[in-house]
Amino acid sequence: MNTKSPVNQKRIFVSLDxxxxxxxxxxxxxxISHLLSEETEICATLVRNGSRGMFWLEPLVEIETPLGRxxxxxxxxxxxVDIITAxxxxxxxxxxxxxxxxxxxxxxxxxxxLTFARVGLIDPIDVDSYISHQGFDGLKNALTQTPQEIxxxxxxxxxxxxxxxxxxxxxxxxxxxxxxxxxxxxxxNADEGDSGTFADRMLMEGDPLVLIEGMIxxxxxxxxxxxxxxxxxxxxxxxxxxxxxIAQAKTAGYLGKNICDSQHxxxxxxxxxxxxxICGEETSLLESLEGKRGLVRAKPPLPxxxxxxxxxxxxxxxxxxxxxxxxxxxxxxYYRDFGIGRSRGTLPIQLAGNxxxxxxxxxxxxxxxxxxxNDYAGGCKTKKPIRSVQVGGPLGAYLPASQWDTQxxxxxxxxxxxxxxxxxxxxxxxxxxxxxxxxxAMEFCVVESCGKCTPxxxxxxxxxxxxxxxIEADANSDQKQQSRILLHDLCDTMEFGSLCAMGGMTPFPVxxxxxxFPEDFGFSATGQPSDKQSxxxxxxx
Amino acid sequence: xxxxxxxxxxxxxxxxxxxxxxxxxxxxxxxAIQDELGFVPDESVPMIASALNQSRAEVHGVxxxxxxxxxxxxxxxQISICRAESCQxxxxxxxxxxxxxxxKLDYHQTSADGQYxxxxxxxxxxxxxxxxxxxxxxxxxxxxxxxxxxxxDSMVTFNLELK
Numbered sequence: 001m002n003t004k005s006p007v008n009q010k011r012i013f014v015s016l017d018x019x020x021x022x023x024x025x026x027x028x029x030x031x032i033s034h035l036l037s038e039e040t041e042i043c044a045t046l047v048r049n050g051s052r053g054m055f056w057l058e059p060l061v062e063i064e065t066p067l068g069r070x071x072x073x074x075x076x077x078x079x080x081v082d083i084i085t086a087x088x089x090x091x092x093x094x095x096x097x098x099x100x101x102x103x104x105x106x107x108x109x110x111x112x113x114l115t116f117a118r119v120g121l122i123d124p125i126d127v128d129s130y131i132s133h134q135g136f137d138g139l140k141n142a143l144t145q146t147p148q149e150i151x152x153x154x155x156x157x158x159x160x161x162x163x164x165x166x167x168x169x170x171x172x173x174x175x176x177x178x179x180x181x182x183x184x185x186x187x188x189n190a191d192e193g194d195s196g197t198f199a200d201r202m203l204m205e206g207d208p209l210v211l212i213e214g215m216i217x218x219x220x221x222x223x224x225x226x227x228x229x230x231x232x233x234x235x236x237x238x239x240x241x242x243x244x245x246i247a248q249a250k251t252a253g254y255l256g257k258n259i260c261d262s263q264h265x266x267x268x269x270x271x272x273x274x275x276x277x278i279c280g281e282e283t284s285l286l287e288s289l290e291g292k293r294g295l296v297r298a299k300p301p302l303p304x305x306x307x308x309x310x311x312x313x314x315x316x317x318x319x320x321x322x323x324x325x326x327x328x329x330x331x332x333x334y335y336r337d338f339g340i341g342r343s344r345g346t347l348p349i350q351l352a353g354n355x356x357x358x359x360x361x362x363x364x365x366x367x368x369x370x371x372x373x374n375d376y377a378g379g380c381k382t383k384k385p386i387r388s389v390q391v392g393g394p395l396g397a398y399l400p401a402s403q404w405d406t407q408x409x410x411x412x413x414x415x416x417x418x419x420x421x422x423x424x425x426x427x428x429x430x431x432x433x434x435x436x437x438x439x440x441a442m443e444f445c446v447v448e449s450c451g452k453c454t455p456x457x458x459x460x461x462x463x464x465x466x467x468x469x470x471i472e473a474d475a476n477s478d479q480k481q482q483s484r485i486l487l488h489d490l491c492d493t494m495e496f497g498s499l500c501a502m503g504g505m506t507p508f509p510v511x512x513x514x515x516x517f518p519e520d521f522g523f524s525a526t527g528q529p530s531d532k533q534s535x536x537x538x539x540x541x
Numbered sequence: 542x543x544x545x546x547x548x549x550x551x552x553x554x555x556x557x558x559x560x561x562x563x564x565x566x567x568x569x570x571x572x573a574i575q576d577e578l579g580f581v582p583d584e585s586v587p588m589i590a591s592a593l594n595q596s597r598a599e600v601h602g603v604x605x606x607x608x609x610x611x612x613x614x615x616x617x618x619q620i621s622i623c624r625a626e627s628c629q630x631x632x633x634x635x636x637x638x639x640x641x642x643x644x645k646l647d648y649h650q651t652s653a654d655g656q657y658x659x660x661x662x663x664x665x666x667x668x669x670x671x672x673x674x675x676x677x678x679x680x681x682x683x684x685x686x687x688x689x690x691x692x693x694d695s696m697v698t699f700n701l702e703l704k
Contacts, residue, residue, distance in 0.1 A: 019667050022682035055669035195625030198666040233572075233609050234665055236678045271565070272572055274607030277663060291567030291593075293606040309564065352668035353630035359669050381631070390626055394663075426668070428630045440629070444663065450606075 010044040013062040017051035025059040050206015052120035053360035071102040119206035130209040138325030150221035157332035158344025163317030164421040175304035176222040179312040184224035190231040191280040194393025196424030199348040200318035204238040208245035214321035219266040227268040277448040282315040338364035343409045353426035370404040384429035392421025395505035397512035434517035441509040456503025459494040557592040580611040616658035621675040627668035
């Protein structure tokens, strides 16, 4: 396991993840480094790793001991001298911040970490460390297979796009494979703009090589020789780490010409976005990569047939591509055996906002929202009752307590007019004003609409106005009722008339807010459902 | 028009020479110029247009599309407050008003002494530690006014040290 450090040299881990740094992990690391250089009887080296995803415990310090890694957290600078001792290098101590073995913590133990298997475990840019943890096993297998065999394995695994749209990854790949062309591209969508999501960032900062491996395999499978990672500019740390990892992978012969002495070649480059949420939409992303305004393209043609620079292009989310290596190394059946229904494999779930324990956990599809909110998140950070949760980012529905029995499964969410999206869950306590949240959903669409289609560009502006009218109007007034009907019509126009999900899904948070929390808009809670979504639910009953 | 020096023009020319043959060179060029000069000056627009064989309108169109690109010199400390839902759930709305009051700035404004610029941002990916703000490239989580005051103090100290 430990290939680099000298014999008997123990390792101490402090995360270099953005959130860990925002909580002070860089200062802790500097302190530990200084201590190790001063105290000669403490023989250990400092390793900067990704985060384990338990952000309420960051800055987390992990010490490698004969028993396994022992965790301490959250650590302050003044704790360092008491924690890093000759005794702590040998096992569990009675220090008040000692949490025991990291792997035995309930948060870690109950997970099924497939895609995130190495995140937090290894030095993210160390190729040797990656290889010693089954890294590049998937690529090795891929190199012995035909393109069609690789694509078939991805199809058989049931992997669906983890960016939110949940389109079967293997089918996308098959289309690109079947479209003959001189130049094809693999584009990784790392424009993770949804509030409440940080899985892509954590993966790129904690195990960038698994993403690189997934992209190389995708290139071999469909016959593409150039890859781009389109990364949002809000992620400077991920940018730095990805570039370092790409350089390391190139030196080790995994990128460039004749990968691992095969006839395959693959070049990879990181390109930065520039603060436009819409560029997370795949066709807008491609326009941006081509150096243009991020205006959404009409489909067809599909990017798989005419994508980047008009060439056949695979556009996949970070987590989708990072899930490819384990499918190739362990087999499609292994991956497919996790999950329920048509949602196969695992989902990195991000608990965010007002929760006692915020962070990332990877689980097979099928767990209920309630279990996540109670068992993992531990309720609200403010210790007030949870009133509403928004799942799937700013275009996802707000869900009231009555829907928290819903299982995490793409189809189950779509049945209740919600989306699972990228697996981000934002929790609100009872101080939230849902009318303000609905207004914000429209306001966000005003700011971030690319402007190409009218329902989104103008509809969102009118949406803010009409929500204001609803809020301001006297209860039971005609104007209030009429504005509600108008908002309902406007939502229909946006949903069915927009080119992409930006305008098409902005109605999701708006409708759910007014349907489930009508009292916040000044309507009685027991009023007749006046909206399509509630009407549908009535029919379902 | 912003006043830029001939040294800045040389830097822009260098960037154009290095990047203009990249496929989809526009964004890498704009990023490189902003990284170097802090913003994308108006003077660079015709230069970029000529290097990429595009119209000035096309270049302007790209610059104005993306929130990240600035056409005026920003303050020394660029402060961005996250306005997205996760931060809202932890009180970013109130924090935002207080920071605006404290700096006497609204969004997209720079203080008269050139010290601070204020801008909104929609998600920094630090949603596990909401509310979050960013000062230049550093992200700070679980922000409170008390912490913000401390950060402001540390910025002032840093300036004095420079002199």
